[in-house]
Amino acid sequence: DAGVTQSPTHLIKTRGQHVTLRCSPISGHKSVSWYQQVLGQGPQFIFQYYEKEERGRGNFPDRFSARQFPNYSSELNVNALLLGDSALYLCASSLPGARGEKLFFGSGTQLSVL
């Protein structure tokens, strides 16, 4: 079975531009989460979507938005890019369970803002 796939793997943008990152979850997973991982730190929660509805949002500005499609794939959009948005953006799909959700992460999109 294919794991979580993210595209593109690397991206270079300049300040003020817009970016769209894409994620395809593991087949059968209906929940997708997005995390931002700045170099040297742990991932920070941005959004979670379940059945196309936003189920949670982290402490990120409105420049960050996301959506989930009927096939459960997801897009993360970031407008008006800042230098500080440079990071590894991770997508995780998950299955609920009695012992909490198990997150399965993709390899991420490395975004560099110049």
Place this chain on the structure above:
Amino acid sequence: TQLLEQSPQFLSIQEGENLTVYCNSSSVFSSLQWYRQEPGEGPVLLVTVVTGGEVKKLKRLTFQFGDARKDSSLHITAAQPGDTGLYLCAGAELRGTYKYIFGTGTRLKVLA
């Protein structure tokens, strides 16, 4: 804001040594997970602990959840070079399990 502090931040040890990584918070979590992340990859789930005081073993790795569900530890016995990586703990908020707060990470290097 819930925070998870991990210690140590960096650890470099010789093959065969034992080590313990700590994950501490002032907040209570409904569950806590440990992940390992290698360069260029996303984190991979190692274990989930749910009950206060719970101990889980995964081969040479032993995970413990604190009695008050505020802290956790990861102990590795006889470390091997393949254990090298970034170890992350992640706590699920009490009011729901959909948001995970990740720790600051412990970067482990095991030298052959």
